[in-house]
Amino acid sequence: MVYISKRIRSLNSSPTIAMAERARELRASGKDIIGLSSGEPDFDTPQHIRVAAAEAMERGETRYTDVAGTPALRDAVIRKFSRENGLSFDRNQIIVGTGAKQLIFNALVATLDEGDEVIVPAPYWVSYPDMVHLAGGVCVVADCTTREDLKLTADILRDVITPRTRWLILNSPNNPTGAVYSRDELADLAALLLEHPAINIMSDDIYEHIRFEDTPFATLAQVEPGLADRILTINGVSKAYAMTGWRIGFAGGPADLVGAMVKIQSQTTSNATSIAQAAAVVALDGPQDCVEDGRRVFERRRDLVMNIFAGANRIKSCRPAGAFYMLVDCRDLIGGSAEGSGHFADDEMLVRFFLENANVALVAGSAFGIPGFFRMSCAAGDDVLREAANRIVKASWLIS
Numbered sequence: 001m002v003y004i005s006k007r008i009r010s011l012n013s014s015p016t017i018a019m020a021e022r023a024r025e026l027r028a029s030g031k032d033i034i035g036l037s038s039g040e041p042d043f044d045t046p047q048h049i050r051v052a053a054a055e056a057m058e059r060g061e062t063r064y065t066d067v068a069g070t071p072a073l074r075d076a077v078i079r080k081f082s083r084e085n086g087l088s089f090d091r092n093q094i095i096v097g098t099g100a101k102q103l104i105f106n107a108l109v110a111t112l113d114e115g116d117e118v119i120v121p122a123p124y125w126v127s128y129p130d131m132v133h134l135a136g137g138v139c140v141v142a143d144c145t146t147r148e149d150l151k152l153t154a155d156i157l158r159d160v161i162t163p164r165t166r167w168l169i170l171n172s173p174n175n176p177t178g179a180v181y182s183r184d185e186l187a188d189l190a191a192l193l194l195e196h197p198a199i200n201i202m203s204d205d206i207y208e209h210i211r212f213e214d215t216p217f218a219t220l221a222q223v224e225p226g227l228a229d230r231i232l233t234i235n236g237v238s239k240a241y242a243m244t245g246w247r248i249g250f251a252g253g254p255a256d257l258v259g260a261m262v263k264i265q266s267q268t269t270s271n272a273t274s275i276a277q278a279a280a281v282v283a284l285d286g287p288q289d290c291v292e293d294g295r296r297v298f299e300r301r302r303d304l305v306m307n308i309f310a311g312a313n314r315i316k317s318c319r320p321a322g323a324f325y326m327l328v329d330c331r332d333l334i335g336g337s338a339e340g341s342g343h344f345a346d347d348e349m350l351v352r353f354f355l356e357n358a359n360v361a362l363v364a365g366s367a368f369g370i371p372g373f374f375r376m377s378c379a380a381g382d383d384v385l386r387e388a389a390n391r392i393v394k395a396s397w398l399i400s
């Protein structure tokens with residue numbers, strides 16, 4: 001048997017991917033499963049972006065590119081940060097990677113020594129804690145789950161800062177809560193962070209464009225320029241342009257950090273796919289109505305699902321201001337039981353029950369650091385979402 005390192009043995013597989021695989025298996029066995037466990041827009045990549053990729057291929061843009069990304073894409077990213085976020089970067093402060101996910105990981109690998117701490121506010125995106133672990137760091141959870149808005153405050157943050165804190169990871173709009181931090185909320189955090197010059201901040205803005213009811217977007221580097229030399233602002237094309245499979249993320253930050261990330265990339269992936277980079281230039285520089293079209297669809301779906309859950313008396317949906325997930329409080333059902341399914345001791349058992357009895361694949365809140373909840377992705381057609389939400393409500397009535 002091949003020896004697997006201790007670090008990898010203690011690494012969790014992504015629970016969202018595991019649930020998506022289980023749903024696929026059940027579907028293959030003939031069950032009518034609605035898979036709402038993973039987070040990707042269900043739209044096709046807009047045509048003008050697909051055409052740009054085909055044209056890049058025809059032009060022969062099929063070779064290795066600069067490790068940090070093609071000059072054309074890095075310049076498009078500089079324009080994007082300037083136009084949409086009021087941030088100004090030089091080319092050596094920009095890196096393009098194989099999705100935002102890879103850039104987050106590269107940044108951690110570039111900066112963490114064994115035992116360095118990374119503060120991750122809970123609820124969190126499932127991958128942060130394991131990426132920290134993989135990079136040799138220690139994930140310190142800042143528990144925001146008892147707050148109504150599920151957001152990090154300066155008081156919560158202050159309590160978890162230690163001399164070993166190397167990073168704080170912020171994510172707004174948030175996966176899984178849909179919470180969007182206001183400029184004032186970020187300014188409060190910034191005031192505390194200014195007192196702690198050894199802490200870097202990763203601002204994961206991947207859901208920037210998916211916000212509802214005109215909720216404004218703010219990012220930390222814009223709110224507090226005094227922190228700019230310690231902030232890595234991360235974004236990408238996956239969610240805004242329905243380009244999850246193209247694997248293009250980008251980040252802007254201090255040149256020394258970006259340089260270290262480029263070095264890691266040079267020894268691992270070399271560069272993000274040349275053709276996808278060419279397509280991403282057109283996504284960022286081209287017409288933006290596709291972004292607004294997607295946003296509007298997600299807002300409509302949020303309302304649709306919220307309305308159905310409003311008719312349930314023992315599950316309660318949080319109201320997301322952005323992203324495309326619904327975090328649902330099912331604490332009232334925990335401790336209950338259903339005929340033939342036994343007793344539900346936790347959210348994972350409940351999610352299994354919804355999979356077996358409602359044929360809907362969800363993810364347990366525990367995976368996001370918020371036990372007693374589940375997350376439902378709203379990245380599916382209206383009819384599918386309506387059917388799934390109704391099935392969940394109906395199944396919840398079976399629990400006493």
Ligand code: PLP
Nearest residue numbers: 099100101125175206236238249
């Ligand atoms: N950050 C968050 C909060 C996410 O939810 C995701 C994807 O689900 C990512 C980053 C990764 O995005 P990408 O497709 O660019 O790797």
